[in-house]
Amino acid sequence: MGRQDGVVFPLVAVVALLLAFSVTHIVLLYEVEQQAAHADRQAAEADELVQMAVFDVKEQIALSDPTMTVREGEWTYPRGTAVYRWEKEGETSVRVALSVRSSSGFRRSVVFTVMLPALHITEWSEQND
Numbered sequence: 001m002g003r004q005d006g007v008v009f010p011l012v013a014v015v016a017l018l019l020a021f022s023v024t025h026i027v028l029l030y031e032v033e034q035q036a037a038h039a040d041r042q043a044a045e046a047d048e049l050v051q052m053a054v055f056d057v058k059e060q061i062a063l064s065d066p067t068m069t070v071r072e073g074e075w076t077y078p079r080g081t082a083v084y085r086w087e088k089e090g091e092t093s094v095r096v097a098l099s100v101r102s103s104s105g106f107r108r109s110v111v112f113t114v115m116l117p118a119l120h121i122t123e124w125s126e127q128n129d
Contacts, residue, residue: 042106045079049100050110053082057096058119061086079103092116 056075064071072085080102089095098110113123 042102042104045102045104046100046106046108049077049080049082049102050098050108052077053084053098053100054110054112054121056082057084057086057098058114061094061096061114061116062119086114089113093122 053075060071069088070086073083075082075084080100082098082100084096084098086094086096092115094114094116096110096112096114098112099107100110101107108126110124110126112121112125114120115122
Protein backbone atom coordinates (compact mmCIF):
# COMPACT_ATOMS: atom_id res chain seq x y z
CA MET A 1 0.00 0.00 0.00
CA GLY A 2 2.95 2.33 0.48
CA ARG A 3 3.61 2.53 -3.26
CA GLN A 4 0.09 3.83 -4.02
CA ASP A 5 0.34 6.92 -1.78
CA GLY A 6 2.26 8.89 -4.43
CA VAL A 7 -0.37 8.44 -7.20
CA VAL A 8 -3.26 10.56 -5.89
CA PHE A 9 -1.48 13.93 -5.59
CA PRO A 10 0.00 14.00 -9.12
CA LEU A 11 -3.36 12.94 -10.56
CA VAL A 12 -5.20 15.72 -8.68
CA ALA A 13 -2.51 18.24 -9.62
CA VAL A 14 -2.80 17.38 -13.34
CA VAL A 15 -6.62 17.61 -13.27
CA ALA A 16 -6.45 20.95 -11.39
CA LEU A 17 -3.94 22.32 -13.91
CA LEU A 18 -6.11 21.27 -16.85
CA LEU A 19 -9.13 22.90 -15.23
CA ALA A 20 -7.18 26.13 -14.56
CA PHE A 21 -5.94 26.25 -18.18
CA SER A 22 -9.48 25.69 -19.46
CA VAL A 23 -10.91 28.51 -17.35
CA THR A 24 -8.08 30.86 -18.37
CA HIS A 25 -8.65 30.03 -22.02
CA ILE A 26 -12.39 30.71 -21.73
CA VAL A 27 -11.75 34.07 -20.04
CA LEU A 28 -9.26 35.11 -22.74
CA LEU A 29 -11.69 34.10 -25.51
CA TYR A 30 -14.43 36.14 -23.86
CA GLU A 31 -12.15 39.19 -23.71
CA VAL A 32 -11.24 38.86 -27.40
CA GLU A 33 -14.92 38.52 -28.29
CA GLN A 34 -15.74 41.69 -26.36
CA GLN A 35 -13.00 43.61 -28.16
CA ALA A 36 -14.27 42.38 -31.55
CA ALA A 37 -17.83 43.41 -30.67
CA HIS A 38 -16.59 46.87 -29.66
CA ALA A 39 -14.70 47.25 -32.95
CA ASP A 40 -17.83 46.18 -34.86
CA ARG A 41 -19.90 48.81 -33.06
CA GLN A 42 -17.34 51.49 -33.90
CA ALA A 43 -17.27 50.48 -37.57
CA ALA A 44 -21.08 50.47 -37.74
CA GLU A 45 -21.14 53.94 -36.17
CA ALA A 46 -18.67 55.21 -38.79
CA ASP A 47 -20.70 53.58 -41.59
CA GLU A 48 -23.83 55.30 -40.34
CA LEU A 49 -22.06 58.66 -40.25
CA VAL A 50 -20.69 58.19 -43.78
CA GLN A 51 -24.16 57.33 -45.10
CA MET A 52 -25.73 60.40 -43.46
CA ALA A 53 -22.97 62.70 -44.67
CA VAL A 54 -23.09 61.34 -48.25
CA PHE A 55 -26.84 61.94 -48.34
CA ASP A 56 -26.38 65.48 -47.02
CA VAL A 57 -23.55 66.25 -49.48
CA LYS A 58 -25.59 65.02 -52.43
CA GLU A 59 -28.55 67.11 -51.26
CA GLN A 60 -26.32 70.14 -50.88
CA ILE A 61 -24.88 69.65 -54.39
CA ALA A 62 -28.38 69.40 -55.83
CA LEU A 63 -29.48 72.62 -54.12
CA SER A 64 -26.30 74.61 -54.76
CA ASP A 65 -25.89 77.45 -57.18
CA PRO A 66 -24.63 76.11 -60.56
CA THR A 67 -21.84 78.69 -60.58
CA MET A 68 -20.45 77.51 -57.22
CA THR A 69 -17.36 75.38 -57.83
CA VAL A 70 -16.00 74.70 -54.33
CA ARG A 71 -17.66 74.27 -50.98
CA GLU A 72 -16.46 72.98 -47.65
CA GLY A 73 -17.84 72.74 -44.16
CA GLU A 74 -18.68 70.54 -41.21
CA TRP A 75 -21.79 68.81 -39.92
CA THR A 76 -22.41 67.57 -36.42
CA TYR A 77 -24.55 64.49 -35.95
CA PRO A 78 -25.68 62.82 -32.73
CA ARG A 79 -22.95 60.17 -33.09
CA GLY A 80 -20.10 62.26 -34.46
CA THR A 81 -18.96 64.86 -36.95
CA ALA A 82 -18.32 64.99 -40.69
CA VAL A 83 -15.99 67.37 -42.50
CA TYR A 84 -16.53 67.70 -46.23
CA ARG A 85 -15.10 69.45 -49.25
CA TRP A 86 -16.52 69.21 -52.73
CA GLU A 87 -15.26 70.66 -55.96
CA LYS A 88 -16.79 70.64 -59.43
CA GLU A 89 -14.71 68.94 -62.10
CA GLY A 90 -16.39 70.26 -65.21
CA GLU A 91 -20.11 70.42 -65.89
CA THR A 92 -20.95 66.77 -65.22
CA SER A 93 -19.08 65.71 -62.09
CA VAL A 94 -18.27 66.77 -58.56
CA ARG A 95 -15.37 65.36 -56.53
CA VAL A 96 -16.12 65.03 -52.80
CA ALA A 97 -13.68 64.43 -49.94
CA LEU A 98 -15.39 63.44 -46.71
CA SER A 99 -13.91 62.66 -43.31
CA VAL A 100 -16.00 61.43 -40.40
CA ARG A 101 -15.15 60.96 -36.75
CA SER A 102 -17.52 59.02 -34.54
CA SER A 103 -18.13 59.92 -30.92
CA SER A 104 -16.19 56.80 -29.92
CA GLY A 105 -13.11 58.09 -31.77
CA PHE A 106 -13.24 55.97 -34.93
CA ARG A 107 -12.21 57.91 -38.06
CA ARG A 108 -12.98 57.20 -41.67
CA SER A 109 -12.09 59.13 -44.83
CA VAL A 110 -13.93 58.77 -48.14
CA VAL A 111 -13.38 60.30 -51.58
CA PHE A 112 -16.05 59.89 -54.26
CA THR A 113 -17.32 61.39 -57.49
CA VAL A 114 -20.94 62.43 -58.02
CA MET A 115 -22.28 62.66 -61.58
CA LEU A 116 -24.57 65.57 -62.40
CA PRO A 117 -27.53 66.00 -62.70
CA ALA A 118 -28.53 62.46 -61.63
CA LEU A 119 -26.39 62.56 -58.44
CA HIS A 120 -25.09 59.02 -58.96
CA ILE A 121 -21.84 58.05 -57.30
CA THR A 122 -19.40 56.71 -59.89
CA GLU A 123 -16.07 56.41 -58.06
CA TRP A 124 -15.51 55.53 -54.42
CA SER A 125 -12.35 55.12 -52.39
CA GLU A 126 -11.94 55.06 -48.64
CA GLN A 127 -9.32 54.89 -45.97
CA ASN A 128 -9.77 53.87 -42.35
CA ASP A 129 -7.69 55.93 -39.96
